[in-house]
Amino acid sequence: MLVTGKQILDHANEHGYAVGAFNINNMEILQAVIMAAEKENSPVIVQTSEGAIKYAGIEYFEALVHLAANKTKVPVCLHLDHGTTYNTIISCIRHGWSSVMIDGSHHDLKGNIAVTSEIVKVAHAVGVSVEAELGRLSGIEDQISVSEKDAIYTNPDEAVEFVNATGVDSLAIAIGTAHGKYKGEPKLDMERLDTIKKMLKMPIVLHGASGITEAQITEAVKLGVNKINIDTDVRQAFTDGVRKVIETKPEEFDPRKICGPARDLMCEVVASKMRMFGSSGQAWTL
């Protein structure tokens, strides 16, 4: 069933677990994510980036994800990851996305509040949930000084001001994760997470969580992270699966026999994330 981001994340917040938000780019990735959610009896967030929408077409994702959600009993949310323009976000809302992210994190606090509030007003009018981001994620390296941390990590007082001013349903924070593949081993600022969660009490989102150690993920979930974005690990599983077939059976040319094993591999990866995040067995019914 298709549900909103708020429905999924409020349940996770209330019961102390995190829901995986998996980026999809094609049918096989979507099927792998839904298969894993059913196997684990877990709620799930399927998300599309603006680039993925450009690649597959908005109508394709609308039809595919609505079909998948309607066919399954587990709660499924269709979410726009890193919406940057008003037009994209409104198009997604028109095409049945049940949750959107407005990424105004490159603006200063005032600017971020302004663009986010505008989206919240429209989205909430039609029952669509909104995630926003405060702090900066990109280019975060392993070793960074305290003053650098204060400059780019999410400031707890600003987070309170931001949430009160905008009325967002969930907040992505910067505590040391980065998008893409890590060079060293990232270390998350758990103290900052703890402070922010205690002040906000609302669903907290972690981006760039591929490659974070299981111990740190478990700790972050315990401290109140309720949505964890995973893209890189699933991409890697897809490519590993495809590569294995092409290397071991170079004469193979049937797309089903090339993409099928990749789909199985992605399903395993997604299911293991669900167990790690504590969402396994948490599927609820309306």
Ligand SMILES: [Zn+2]
């Ligand atoms: Zn992100």
